[in-house]
Amino acid sequence: MWRCPMGLLLLFLLAGQVALGARQGRWRRELAPGLHLRGIRDAEGSYCQKQDLCCHGRVDDCSLPYLGATCYCDLFCNRTVSDCCPDFWDFCLGVAPPFPPVQGCMHGGRIYPVFGTYWDNCNRCTCQEKGQWECDQEPCLVDPDMIAAINQGNYGWQAGNHSAFWGMTLDSGIRYRLGTIRPSSSVMNMNEIYTVLAPGEVLPKAFEASKKWPNMIHDPLDQGNCAGSWAFSTAAVASDRVSIHSMGHMTPVLSPQNLLSCDTHHQQGCQGGRLDGAWWFLRRRGVVSDHCYPFSGHEQAEAGPATPCMMHSRAMGRGKRQATRRCPNSHDDANEIYQVTPAYRLGSDEKEIMKELMENGPVQALMEVYEDFFLYKSGIYSHTLVSMGRPEQYRRHGTHSVKITGWGEEMLPDGRTLKYWQRV
Numbered sequence: 001m002w003r004c005p006m007g008l009l010l011l012f013l014l015a016g017q018v019a020l021g022a023r024q025g026r027w028r029r030e031l032a033p034g035l036h037l038r039g040i041r042d043a044e045g046s047y048c049q050k051q052d053l054c055c056h057g058r059v060d061d062c063s064l065p066y067l068g069a070t071c072y073c074d075l076f077c078n079r080t081v082s083d084c085c086p087d088f089w090d091f092c093l094g095v096a097p098p099f100p101p102v103q104g105c106m107h108g109g110r111i112y113p114v115f116g117t118y119w120d121n122c123n124r125c126t127c128q129e130k131g132q133w134e135c136d137q138e139p140c141l142v143d144p145d146m147i148a149a150i151n152q153g154n155y156g157w158q159a160g161n162h163s164a165f166w167g168m169t170l171d172s173g174i175r176y177r178l179g180t181i182r183p184s185s186s187v188m189n190m191n192e193i194y195t196v197l198a199p200g201e202v203l204p205k206a207f208e209a210s211k212k213w214p215n216m217i218h219d220p221l222d223q224g225n226c227a228g229s230w231a232f233s234t235a236a237v238a239s240d241r242v243s244i245h246s247m248g249h250m251t252p253v254l255s256p257q258n259l260l261s262c263d264t265h266h267q268q269g270c271q272g273g274r275l276d277g278a279w280w281f282l283r284r285r286g287v288v289s290d291h292c293y294p295f296s297g298h299e300q301a302e303a304g305p306a307t308p309c310m311m312h313s314r315a316m317g318r319g320k321r322q323a324t325r326r327c328p329n330s331h332d333d334a335n336e337i338y339q340v341t342p343a344y345r346l347g348s349d350e351k352e353i354m355k356e357l358m359e360n361g362p363v364q365a366l367m368e369v370y371e372d373f374f375l376y377k378s379g380i381y382s383h384t385l386v387s388m389g390r391p392e393q394y395r396r397h398g399t400h401s402v403k404i405t406g407w408g409e410e411m412l413p414d415g416r417t418l419k420y421w422q423r424v
């Protein structure tokens with residue numbers, strides 16, 4: 001009968017396992033396929049040289065990560081099945097590598113064939129015959145350098161990466177994400193309404209329409225890549241005002257698609273439109289709700305012809321109108337036509353705009369939008385000059401229209417107060 005202390009036996013076992021582990025490592029290396037079967041992928045790469053690594057005989061630790069695998073700088077790597085680092089022959093042996101370099105380009109640990117492509121934000125990069133990448137040089141809508149410059153510059157607002165904008169060019173952002181045509185003289189000649197403040201009347205420092213009219217101010221709809229802010233902002237302001245003026249009896253979200261597809265006189269649907277035309281249409285023809293006639297055009301405006309108008313209305317006396325068709329979708333049959341009273345233009349005095357907003361609800365504003373607008377995340381936006389020194393194609397602007405729902409003030413670090421509009 002043979003006995004031995006338990007502790008001792010355990011120690012032996014442990015030692016045995018360690019040895020086994022090391023053997024498995026050897027086998028793994030021996031079984032691994034050659035790294036350069038189809039040629040050296042990263043032929044220009046500096047591996048052994050960077051670490052100043054050249055080992056004699058077999059040293060399994062004499063290794064480096066290489067394109068998701070392991071390469072070695074020991075002599076053992078120079079056998080039939082080679083797992084040498086690409087610069088081993090040149091740097092450690094002073095001879096040319098026995099494998100040809102692979103034709104193609106490296107990106108992100110992958111080899112791409114000649115004419116292979118990948119996207120770097122909004123620019124396409126193509127692998128050239130000499131193994132070099134060549135990338136388009138378009139300005140992108142999301143520009144990480146600009147984000148950093150804005151956030152370091154103390155402009156009073158923070159910039160960030162909106163994932164919906166990533167990969168788009170600045171040009172397509174200006175073309176597809178805005179979409180209000182600058183007003184013609186006819187709009188500028190629209191009657192101005194003057195609201196007169198009573199003597200001594202003081203307006204509040206802050207106001208938000210959704211606090212005064214709960215459940216009557218609607219959330220914004222997403223216009224996607226449709227340059228139809230003319231239709232979206234008009235429908236949004238009209239929706240809120242219908243709710244407010246009917247004292248909550250009617251709270252429709254009016255259909256921007258109805259405007260985009262049916263208000264086609266001098267309008268260009270998802271390629272831009274005019275506010276005066278939109279208001280005219282809402283007054284004379286009317287639109288149905290967004291439930292009845294939902295938005296269909298998230299795709300880019302260029303993709304195809306405008307969708308045909310699916311909803312007409314006809315007069316039924318006393319200025320009222322009625323839809324001539326059912327809703328263009330199967331789950332809703334409430335096809336009432338909503339019409340609005342004539343639109344009017346406000347004077348540009350901020351107090352008049354505030355008073356109008358407080359008394360009658362959200363107002364529509366036209367704004368000139370610049371390249372940095374697309375990066376806005378929080379704070380009070382104002383156009384920054386971070387792109388000033390860059391070529392012209394980086395400094396772009398377009399006309400946008402938005403719904404203003406309130407205002408407020410914020411104390412700046414230097415003690416000044418900054419007033420702002422709240423918009424959606």
Ligand SMILES: *[C@@H]1O[C@H](CO)[C@@H](O)[C@H](O)[C@H]1NC(C)=O
Pocket residue numbers: 075078093098
């Ligand atoms: C390494 O490999 C090359 C090519 O197979 C061979 O010519 C050379 O003699 C080898 N060198 C050593 C030191 O084994």
Ligand SMILES: *[C@@H]1O[C@H](CO)[C@@H](O)[C@H](O)[C@H]1NC(C)=O
Pocket residue numbers: 144161162163166
């Ligand atoms: C921006 O967001 C996109 C999508 O979420 C992401 O793929 C990209 O890496 C981000 N870019 C930067 C610079 O953060």
